[in-house]
Amino acid sequence: xPEAGEVLPGVRTIAVLRPNAxxxxxxxxxxxxxxxxxxxxxRIVYIGKPWHAEFLRDRPGPVDEVAVIPPCPGxxxxxxxxxxxxxIDDFVAALRAADIDLALQLYGGxxxxxxxxxxxxxxxxxxxxAQDAEPLDRWIAYAALQNKRLxxxxxxxxxxxxxxxxxxxxxxxxRDRAEAARVMRPATGQPLVLIQPGxxxxxxxxxxxxxxxxxxxLAAEGAAVAVHGTAAEAGVVxxxxxxxxxxxxxxxxxxxxxxxxxxxxxxxxxxSNDTGPLHLALAIGTPAVGIYWLTNLHESGPLLQDRxxxxxxxxxxxxxxxxxxxxxxxxxxxxxxxxxxxxxVTELALELLRNR
Numbered sequence: 453x454p455e456a457g458e459v460l461p462g463v464r465t466i467a468v469l470r471p472n473a474x475x476x477x478x479x480x481x482x483x484x485x486x487x488x489x490x491x492x493x494x495r496i497v498y499i500g501k502p503w504h505a506e507f508l509r510d511r512p513g514p515v516d517e518v519a520v521i522p523p524c525p526g527x528x529x530x531x532x533x534x535x536x537x538x539x540i541d542d543f544v545a546a547l548r549a550a551d552i553d554l555a556l557q558l559y560g561g562x563x564x565x566x567x568x569x570x571x572x573x574x575x576x577x578x579x580x581x582a583q584d585a586e587p588l589d590r591w592i593a594y595a596a597l598q599n600k601r602l603x604x605x606x607x608x609x610x611x612x613x614x615x616x617x618x619x620x621x622x623x624x625x626x627r628d629r630a631e632a633a634r635v636m637r638p639a640t641g642q643p644l645v646l647i648q649p650g651x652x653x654x655x656x657x658x659x660x661x662x663x664x665x666x667x668x669x670l671a672a673e674g675a676a677v678a679v680h681g682t683a684a685e686a687g688v689v690x691x692x693x694x695x696x697x698x699x700x701x702x703x704x705x706x707x708x709x710x711x712x713x714x715x716x717x718x719x720x721x722x723x724s725n726d727t728g729p730l731h732l733a734l735a736i737g738t739p740a741v742g743i744y745w746l747t748n749l750h751e752s753g754p755l756l757q758d759r760x761x762x763x764x765x766x767x768x769x770x771x772x773x774x775x776x777x778x779x780x781x782x783x784x785x786x787x788x789x790x791x792x793x794x795x796x797v798t799e800l801a802l803e804l805l806r807n808r
Contacts, residue, residue: 459612460576463491463553469499469569469579470558471521471528473652474709474728475752476600477504478735480558481514481621482755483604486613487556488514497550501528507709512623519547526564548573554611558604561585561594578611600751618756622735624717625710632714635707636678643720643805645675646733647700649692650685651725654785655777658725658743660688662794664695666723669798671698673805675720678703680712680729720808723801725789726752734760739804741797745788747778761800765789 466487470480477500487496498504498515505518522539523529548571555574559565561582569577569588580594580603581587590610592603605616638644649663667677677698681689683705693700707715709732716722716733722740724730726748733740739759742749746766754760767788768778775782 457610457612457614459490460554463494465550465552465554466491466494466496467499467519467547467550467552467555467569467572467574468496468515468558469527469556469565471500471504472559474503475731478622478728478731479600479752480604481735482601482616483558483608483613484514485617485621486605486608486615487611489615489617490608490611490613491554494553497547497552499547503709510627511625519543524564524568527559527568531564544568544571554578556607556611557588558607562588562591576611579607597747597750599753601753601755616755620735620737622713622732624713624736628710628714629717630714631708631711632718635703635711636701636715638718639676642674642676643808644715644718645670645677645801645805646703646715646719646722646724646729647677647679647692648681648722648724648727648729649679649688650681651727655788656726656743656745656748657688657787658789658792658797659787660691661695662790662792662797663692663723665794666798666801667692667700668697670721670723670801670805671696671700673802675805677701678715680704680707680715721801721805723797739808741800741804743789743792743797759804761804763792763797763800765792767791 495516497517497519499519499521505520508515523535524540525531552572552574555569555572555577557565557569557579562585566585577588578590579588581591582594647667651657671677678701679689679692681704686704689704716736716738719738722733726744730742734754741761743763769776770782770784771786772784
């Protein structure tokens with residue numbers, strides 16, 4: 453066995469475990485590209501969720517295949533979720549039959565994921581390890597307040613994937629562009645600006661009235677403004693548009709993740725909470741202003757900074773109960789980023805829009 457950090461010879465198949473959300477996948481892209489550079493002829497199998505399989509279908513990039521993991525408590529599913537043990541065993545058996553040479557656990561601390569990745573029978577297991585997790589053949593410590601992109605790059609480097617290429621991380625396909633064109637025809641002579649006011653975590657949501665004021669300033673600059681959100685976020689999208697003085701397009705629930713890539717590619721700017729579409733935009737190369745809570749910028753900040761601007765909230769105590777939320781989460785969902793000034797975000801957004 454080669455020393456830690458050396459390329460494993462004779463690798464034909466690599467499995468990468470990271471079955472989580474959009475932003476989490478984007479965080480893994482630098483590590484996935486590094487693996488592809490280190491093992492150019494290997495087949496990279498991404499163990500993910502159904503959305504990964506649909507999103508990555510026919511998409512150029514480092515991933516060759518997506519293996520959709522069935523609900524597995526602690527590995528892509530909540531611990532309390534009911535699971536089909538037979539389905540999990542069959543899934544593991546199918547992967548073992550693929551003769552995996554190198555398996556990477558990039559999902560989390562590894563309390564449940566490390567035993568799972570070891571079941572695949574790979575020649576070498578590599579990944580993350582929290583204090584309460586069993587070790588892999590090569591591992592680095594998983595802890596709080598780590599930049600996720602750098603952490604996953606460091607884990608991949610344990611398998612000899614040390615090459616980092618800075619540039620576009622995610623390719624946009626003709627399928628993406630075609631859907632974007634069906635949903636929203638390109639404007640002639642007007643830069644397109646997307647606003648993303650939703651977030652899976654309510655504490656990371658900037659107020660709708662603040663987004664509306666920034667959107668109006670960008671429209672006054674000559675931009676066509678569209679407000680994006682999932683179908684579940686339609687209410688907040690309508691709230692933003694309802695408080696604007698200028699017209700905007702409502703995209704809530706009208707476009708898939710792939711189509712959003714097509715829109716982002718032709719957008720001059722995205723203004724967003726710290727959520728999946730923000731990191732999607734940055735991976736594509738679209739200029740973006742992100743509104744971050746204190747620790748989230750540290751954990752999810754991108755590697756490239758030229759087209760990225762951050763508006764940072766430094767609040768650490770809950771505005772309802774006053775409890776400090778750095779070490780544990782209180783039960784309240786009040787925004788921790790509401791104090792970010794509208795003027796600051798507007799200034800950052802106008803700078804990027806004018807310098808496009």
